[in-house]
Amino acid sequence: MNHKPLEFASAPRRVLNLKAIAILVGGLFALRSAIGWVHGRQIDGRTTYLRSAAEAALEKGEVLRAVDWYDQYLSFRPGDRRVQESVASLLSEQKDSAALLLRAFQMNERLLLADRSRDDIRLRQIELAAQLNRVADVSGHLKHLRSSQPDVASVWHYSGVLARDTGDRHAAEDYFSRAIRLPDPPPEAFGFLAQLYAQQSSEDGRAEELMNRMVELTDSAESRRIRATWLTEQQRYPDAMDDLQQALEFEPDDAVCTAMLLKTINTLNRRDRNFDSAIAYGRLITHLRQRLKLKPEHSGLRLYLASALRSAGDHSGAIRVLEEGIAVDPRRAEFSEMLVDYLVSDHRWQQAQEVFDHIPERAIGRGRREFMRGRLLMAQKRWTEAMGALEMAIGYATRDTGLGARARTCLAICRREAGDPAAAIDAYRSLIQTHPEFEEGRIGMASAYLRADQTDLAIAEYRQLLHVDGVPEFLAHLLIRYNLDLPVHRRDWSEVTDLLRDRNPYVTDDAQRTLLQADLLFAQGHPARAMQVLDRAAKRLPDRPEIGRAFDRLASPENTGFQERLTRLFHEDPANAEAHICALRLKLGANDAAGAELWLDELAAGRSFLTLSERVRLELVTSAVSDVLGRDPLRLSAEVREMLIRRGESAGRRLAALSSEHVWNLVRFVAQYRSAEAAIEVLTNAGTLPAAVSAVSWLECLRFGTANPRIQQRVTGELIRLIQQDPADMGLRLAYAESRLLLTEYEEAETLFRQIAEYDNGNATAYNRLAWLALCVRHDSQEALQYSLNAARLMPSDPSVRSVRGLALAEARQTREALDVLTSIPAAQRTPASYLYEARALFLDGRRRDAESIVQDLVNGHYDQELAPAEGEILRSLRQDLQVRRCPGDFRCLPRIVRRQQITL
DSSP states (O other): OOOOOGGGSOOOOOOOOHHHHHHHHHHHHHHHHHHHHHHHHHHHHHHHHHHHHHHHHHHTTOHHHHHHHHHHHHHHOTTOHHHHHHHHHHHHTOTTOHHHHHHHHHHHHHHHHHOTTOHHHHHHHHHHHHHTTOGGGGHHHHHHHHHHOTTOHHHHHHHHHHHHHTTOHHHHHHHHHHHHHSSSOOHHHHHHHHHHHHTSGGGHHHHHHHHHHHHHHOOSHHHHHHHHHHHHHTTOHHHHHHHHHHHHHHOTTOHHHHHHHHHHHHHHHHHOTTOOHHHHHHHHHHHHHHHHHHOTTOHHHHHHHHHHHHHTTOHHHHHHHHHHHHHHOTTOHHHHHHHHHHHHHTTOHHHHHHHHHTSOTTTSOHHHHHHHHHHHHHHTTOHHHHHHHHHHHHHHOSSOHHHHHHHHHHHHHHHHHTTOHHHHHHHHHHHHHHOTTOHHHHHHHHHHHHHTTOHHHHHHHHHTTTTSTTHHHHHHHHHHHHHHTSOGGGOOOHHHHHHTOSSSOSSOOHHHHHHHHHHHHHHTTOHHHHHHHHHHHHHHOTTOHHHHHHHHHHHOTTOHHHHHHHHHHHHHOTTOHHHHHHHHHHHHHTTOHHHHHHHHHHHHHTSSOTTSOHHHHHHHHHHHHHHHHHHOTTTSOHHHHHHHHHHHHHHHHHHHHHOGGGHHHHHHHHHHHTOHHHHHHHHHHTOSOOHHHHHHHHHHHHHTOTTOHHHHHHHHHHHHHHHHHOTTOHHHHHHHHHHHHHTTOHHHHHHHHHHHHHHOTTOHHHHHHHHHHHHHTSOOHHHHHHHHHHHHHHOTTOHHHHHHHHHHHHHTTOHHHHHHHHHTSOGGGOOHHHHHHHHHHHHHTTOHHHHHHHHHHHHHTTGGGGSOHHHHHHHHHHHHHHTOOOOSSOOOOSOOSSSSOOOOO
């Protein structure tokens, strides 16, 4: 038996204790399960709490707090799509925060990636994209929805928005048209389609029909606001105001409608003198006060209330409202900012400084704070320090373009006031480069050019701003002054004449336009016509006292400025007849009859205006006397009237002695202001005269003696005698035919004019009279159209021919062409008949108010006495249709040179 040593004995074998391992693993699994179960219970409890808290916050109306609770919930349950959808829906309601809307947009995209069949989310996504101005990002969704949901109006509406933004006008018009044909169309679709129609002048009617249809389908605050926006673009401000007031009845707290209504009232207050702004402001202010009583915490309403009170002229009330707003909510820096602005504008910079000092340092941005400090320094005229503050405001206002523009404007003003016009121009130029749409910058630039004596550059700037209120008036005034500083041969009045036109006017205020028109006439050397324009406007616009004051200043002998301008006119043109007329009227207006008599005697005798010939001086005397006698018959005493008649008759006799061609002027003067019998005596004593002068003179005797049978026989016999002496003279035959018109023997007159036209087919006067007879006697517009065309071809510049041509076009219902012809006749060559024809054309064109204005002037000025009987019938018909009555008083206001246009012999 072998025995091994003890050290070589085998060690005991190690065996795994599977039971222990199983126990350990089971214990660990049980522990993990227990921990998971406990953690799960904790998660469930936490998420249940978070979800309940979010729902409770929603019940209290705390949306953002609810979103915060849901965000914490989603950190535990990121896959809960229902909660994600709820959060996206809540975020999409926060329209004032672009960041929250963008987050909702991103959440919706994730939801659509998980489930591409959710078209309802696509629809919400498209609306969010429209609010974020990112419609192009959802073009794929729109394409899908146009095929999957073609009956949803909003799909086609937003497709139209995308097409419009990409410049595809035809596709946009098609999409919008489809949208408005479907049920529940978005009101914006009507508005966008109306804008597309408005770009085509032929579609204006369709645009208005769309707006009315939109309101009929969905009469709401939104539809009223959209139509008001369109009406504002069409400059129909009263209608827009009505819609906005109706919109506020639907949604009393709508900030957009409130702002639009206030802006519309301000615009009407500036543009329409007849607009009762007190009532409109009062209604808006009452509405805002009532809403603030119900919602005192609504800061936006309080800001609009302050703005409305200030616009209405209640500056202290506006300041008081802002102070109340600061007391209610001191954290709202907008109240303090607006209050500082108002106080500075009212030159109360000490109070403004106190308000500014109480604004917390971080309550407003650094840029706005520096701008306010700069304005305060400007109010104290500390220009250098103000420029430093404003430059800092510009530096900090990188994102606030409105603040940057205002700061640059104020900086330019500071540099201008500091005596550096070149730097001011550079500042305005920089403002225009950075903010080309900021109109105040261009206005400031033009003003800086004026201060730097660069008037031509200022005019160039103002020409680009004719759409801005007040600019056309100022530019017209500036152009008048600019031309007056130029030599006479370089003056160009065409631009200012166009600015002051009555048809489609740039200057919309009647009184301002009239005053500027009078100023233009005076600058052109027509002071008498300027006074006529003011006299006429004073009667037509009795509620505008500035016109009467302007006329009184012109007519006052104490007006040294007027005297200086007359002196300047005499220096430029000593033979200016209107300047001499004004000089005579000034003396008579000052009750200086002796001075007027002396002035006429010196002019006639050659002791004044020595450079003028005797003939020119005598013609000036007769024209001045005739104008005063014809225009102011009721304002002259019998003694003054007799003095003027004697001076005019004396000058006429001297002219007749110089040349027989002036005999008919003397005969006309005597017949008009003495009697037809006296005129015949003058003509009889004149001796042998040329046949043409004699015929015209006899016509003047007949013109003022048609009621006297003896004068009728005498003139008829004399005219026949003249024709017998020279049967081939068509001028004499024209005079005889004209005498038949004066005696209303229309059939004989027409026969004579036809004979003349057949014998001499180049006689424009015969064709013109045939056209007049066809219009006023036989009422044959087609025949008159042909006769007037023949006359216009032969004598296109003759005022009588153009007047009759205008009436013929009007009666043929070519009213626009008729008005173009009539209004193109120079005012100095127009007769009462021409104005009557213009009134008829306006009436046929549907412009009843304009026609009524002219008819009123004709009636009030007794111009009906200067019309032919057939023309008197036209005037009576217009008076009846327009219901025009004669007003008491003297209204001699239409330009007039002769009673009727003379025939050319």
